[in-house]
Amino acid sequence: WQKVYLMTYQRNIAKFWEWGRKIVCVGRNYVDHCAELKNPVPKSPLIFLKPTSSYVREGSAVKIPTGCSTLHHEVELGIVISKKGGDIQTDKAMDHVGGYVLALDMTARDWQDVAKSQGKPWSMAKGFDTACPVSDFIEKDKISDPHNIKLWLKVNNEMKQNGSTKDMIFNIPYLIHYVSTVMHLEEGDVILTGTPEGVGPVKSGDVMECGIESVISMKFPVQMKHY
Numbered sequence: 001w002q003k004v005y006l007m008t009y010q011r012n013i014a015k016f017w018e019w020g021r022k023i024v025c026v027g028r029n030y031v032d033h034c035a036e037l038k039n040p041v042p043k044s045p046l047i048f049l050k051p052t053s054s055y056v057r058e059g060s061a062v063k064i065p066t067g068c069s070t071l072h073h074e075v076e077l078g079i080v081i082s083k084k085g086g087d088i089q090t091d092k093a094m095d096h097v098g099g100y101v102l103a104l105d106m107t108a109r110d111w112q113d114v115a116k117s118q119g120k121p122w123s124m125a126k127g128f129d130t131a132c133p134v135s136d137f138i139e140k141d142k143i144s145d146p147h148n149i150k151l152w153l154k155v156n157n158e159m160k161q162n163g164s165t166k167d168m169i170f171n172i173p174y175l176i177h178y179v180s181t182v183m184h185l186e187e188g189d190v191i192l193t194g195t196p197e198g199v200g201p202v203k204s205g206d207v208m209e210c211g212i213e214s215v216i217s218m219k220f221p222v223q224m225k226h227y
C-alpha cells in the first residue's frame with residue numbers, strides 16, 4: 001500500500017506549477033535595481049507573495065490586467081523547494097533545494113506605485129493572472145553555482161536585462177533561512193530571488209524572451225486581457 005500511496009499522492013516537484021504551494025518573492029535584491037527604481041538598499045530581505053494562480057507556461061500569453069497602464073518585466077532565478085522545513089540554518093539550506101526555474105515577476109508598476117504611496121499591499125500589482133511565467137523545471141545539478149549565472153531578457157529582440165546572480169545582496173542560503181524563520185517552506189514552493197537592473201514596460205504585441213545563459217530560455221507574447 002505504501003507504493004500505491006506514493007504513486008498516487010507523491011507530487012512531482014518537476015511540475016510544481018500544477019500544484020505548487022506558494023510563491024515567495026524577494027524584492028530589491030540587486031543594488032543596481034534598487035537604484036533604477038530609486039529605492040534604498042534593504043538591510044534585510046524584502047519579502048512578498050504571489051498566488052500560484054499567477055503561474056503561466058510557454059505557449060500562453062502574458063495578459064496585461066484591465067486597468068494597468070505600465071506592466072514591467074522582471075527576469076529572476078527561482079528556487080524550487082523539495083524538502084519541508086522551518087527555521088532552516090544556512091549551512092543546511094541547500095539541502096532543501098530540489099532544482100531551479102527561470103521566472104518572470106511581472107509587475108503592474110502603476111498599481112504598485114499607487115499601493116506604495118498609500119501604504120497598501122502589492123498583492124494586485126504582483127498577483128494578477130499570468131504574473132508569473134515559468135520555464136520547465138531545471139534539475140539541481142544543471143546549475144553548479146546558482147550564485148554565478150547570467151540572467152537575460154529581451155523585448156522584441158532588444159536586450160533589456162543582462163545581469164548576474166553574483167550581484168545578489170542576500171544569497172540563496174540566507175534567503176531560505178530568513179523566509180523559513182517566519183513561514184515553513186514546503187515541497188513545491190518557489191522562491192523568486194529578485195531581479196537585476198533593466199526592468200521596463202511591455203505592451204500588447206511585444207514578445208519577451210529571457211534565459212539563463214547556457215541553461216534554458218523561454219518566450220512569451222504580451223496581450224491585453226479581454227473578458
Ligand SMILES: O=C(O)/C=C/C(=O)CC(=O)C(=O)O
Binds near residue numbers: 029105
Ligand atoms: O519597491 C519598488 O518600487 C519595487 C520593488 C519590486 O518590485 C521588487 C522586486 O520584485 C524585485 O526587486 O525583484
Ligand SMILES: [Mg+2]
Binds near residue numbers: 026
Ligand atoms: Mg521581482
